[in-house]
Amino acid sequence: MYPSRFDYHRAASIEEAVQLLGSVEGAKLVSGGHSLIPAMKLRVAQPTALVDIGRIEGLSGISSDEDGLAIGALTTHAEVAASAAVKSACPGLAEAAAAIGDIQVRNRGTIGGSLAHNDPGADYPGAMLAFGAEITAVGSNGERTIAASDLFVDMFTTCLDETEVITGVRIPAARGTAYLKHRHPASSYAVVGVAARVATEGGDVSECAVGVNGVTGCAVLAGPVSESLCGRPANQDRIRTAAGRVGESLDGAVGDLYASAEFRVHLAEVHARRALAAAASRAG
Template structure:
């Protein structure tokens, strides 16, 4: 449980972090909560030469109301999110999901920005940002840009972030009604299936994590719901479902339908 050698740098601004990313390229990794990165490094499955610690950047751990949106700094920890009155009131589904992440230690250290950038296919937040139509704000050498959640996840542990970009904030529209349902894996407590449902009048938006190697918007469910069909039955339409010794394709597909149904009925 000893990582390979690396250099550690703590930065105090986003610009500084971006400069270092540009300089070190693939050899560098951003460190925020470290609760996915450090275990992988200790097993020497991941061996970056440079760690850029962004936890010292001021203002990146704030939660603010900006017009119709709640803006979450990328360095906000899971604990911060689940305890924030603003989040509880305006994006309650995010607080619900934050409360299911890991254990107390993980929630106190891990961050939303780190989790999204890591893009673990079984993480909780991807379902939520997809269902909320949240926007991920990233900064790189060419300045700041906004990425729609639906354009963000590309595959297992991969996103559309450029190599020189870091997530600085996530913008959530205010969500009146949402529900997150998680079926956790007994060992890791990651999601075997996680389903986020956001209601908007008579329509719903459904984000699903854990089922496929990339989290997805269950558009087939959304359409069936609008058409008063049996929406949950469409949870894995056209989806390549993952398999492991906790949940094979048949069972995971079934669970996805159950969790969609529960989230829709909640």
């Protein structure tokens, strides 16, 4: 399979990338290319130009402070998965990164690319929602910070405008996080992926969020699950009851040859229960 023709621009800086996106008709961003290039080879995507931000200095790397993690947009999934800082500040994020694709894909795919692509089967979006990530983007109107819940709009669609480039992601520190996935046996994408975050105060659940990807066209936060769990201790029964409400947030679930919408909702319930249990036990 061969991509159709396009022009190629390598941006030396964010500013240049923003400028190119604004001036070159039909340009798309590429960094690792692991979302875009397969689509281009299948000729599902036929951009007339690519702006490569893969070499921009300073966009890669992970730093942490007591508030949480700051991850550069060009940080690869392999780097996130292996990062001691991530494992300690937000173990669920490391699990989500490690669940993506395979060794080779994780070596090339970047967090910024995955978020901007917003593939329904991607692993990061549910985690970003559940873990309360904030995404920084720079565009022709300057820099802004976007809550994950605002970023993901629809299947393969984000709120980013055509000139905006994701530069980084901030994720609050949260020990009580977990990500669990039912992997598609062929594509390795998430048939269902559930990210859970649980915080406790005095034995009661003080905060809870559950993000689900793979089931609907766009990752969602399962609000009723969190509501059902907050304010009381997270025992097994309560987790089970709470997870049982995940379907309320999964209207418009989609199916394929491997798993129907109905079965995905069932799997989401199972994975929500397990992810919540893991998150709660980490939350202590």
